[in-house]
Amino acid sequence: MGYALKILNVFLLASLKYFWTPPYVKILKLEFWETFLAVEAGGILGFIFYYYLSGIIIHKILEHLPKLYCCTPATFKRRMEIWLDQFKERRRNRRKFTRRNKFIVRTRMKYGMWGIIILTPILLSIPLGAFLGKKYYERKRRFLPLMLFSIFLWGIISFILFYEFPFIFR
Template sequence: MLLKILHIVLLASVKYIVTLPYAMIIGLDYEYALLAVLTGGIGGFLFFYYISKPLNRGFMLMWPCLCNAIPSSLKARYHNWCISRSAKRKKRVFTRKNRFISRMKSNYGFWGVIIATPVILTIPIGAFLANKYYSQRRHTVLYMILSIIGWAGVLSGFVHLFPKVFF
């Protein structure tokens, strides 16, 4: 039983939306399943939220070393790109990825990330986006925890509405 709960906690910390139905299917009691899903979702968010900034900083510090480690056959192709990354940025060029991120931020913004993280996005991606773009906001962590709890309530409602699917 303890192994099942640990399995659900680890699964909920990564992919939240499928965890409660999965816990019910494998035969975990409802109370333990809900507690394990909430613990895994909140714990996973806190873990990925607070580890994403040091990882991002470390990656940016290691980027010049990674550019130097490229084999000589690929070095010519990536030489200009490495120079542009390490040089001071003069003007920001909007690529397809930058346009997509700015469109998502302007259309959905903070609340879109908060609401979509447990359902559409995964917990690690939502934690990374919240930390990268909205870490200066006062209650980002609190709102994300409330979103995780709210989605647990919605999933719990589905389990109670359609019990024959899960039992």
């Protein structure tokens, strides 16, 4: 039972932070092919799950927000307006962009869809890449197959790096 839980753990980790799963597998000392398949399946199925979940969340929020605001009691609306004013004031006083936000915006502006496809498995996380892909490239038919191919290809590259050249990461 312990081995199956380790494989499940690898599968779930691959669906969140894909590139760092092979070193984790190396630490656990699991079988190569079973973990390779678990990592690939976790990355691909995790991306598909987060991609469609992001679409549901984005569309449902945009769909129900006006209806929700119309039905809200006046006292709650006043409290909400006070809270929004305080929130806007706090936002004015904080840093506008974090390093990660700047990186995401720069990648999208400079490299577009290809930058997100290439960088999602290694630098961005699978859920973040799925959300960005659904938000910005939902209408591009090529995005989903190219992203799945990128995840598969980066899985092969990362396993080669971490298994064939382990001295690089010491």
